[in-house]
Amino acid sequence: MLTKSVACLGSALLLAVAVREAAGQVTGNNGAELFMNYCASCHGTDGKGGGPTAAALKIRPADLTTIAKRNGGTFPSARIKALIAGPDNLLIAAHGSREMPVWGPIFRALDPAGDNEGRLSKIVTYLEFLQGADQQAPRKP
Secondary structure (H helix, E strand, O other): HHHHHHHHHHHHHHHHHHHHHHHHOOOOOOOHHHHHHOOHHHHHOOOOOOOOHHHHHHOOOHHHHHHHHHOOOOOOHHHHHHHOOOOOHHHHHHOOOOOOOOOOHHHHHOOOOOHHHHHHHHHHHHHOOOOOOOEEEEEEE
């Protein structure tokens, strides 16, 4: 039953994003905007995993402010970008069931001629900026 609820929630989220994109309401001029539009509903506006939909998920969204800390002090940009884009060889527990949308194909479907690679890069740059946010309030880079 929970799986069905999560699937419905995910479908509703993707539909809402598609409608906002089609209406021109999601501009995505920078990583902070893209993060707020695509990631904050699960990961929270602060990136710590407490977004409004987090409670409905089987696996709590990751605290994205501690990625570098969990990787020996280095932010793994290429790996994070690949996780967001969604190649099948980079499944992790939270993404294994695909509770997190794989944004690469979604970006391409929403805007086939758009700068989808740029969107992914901007989100990754913003996530890198969020590292250490537990010691400071996040701000736009």
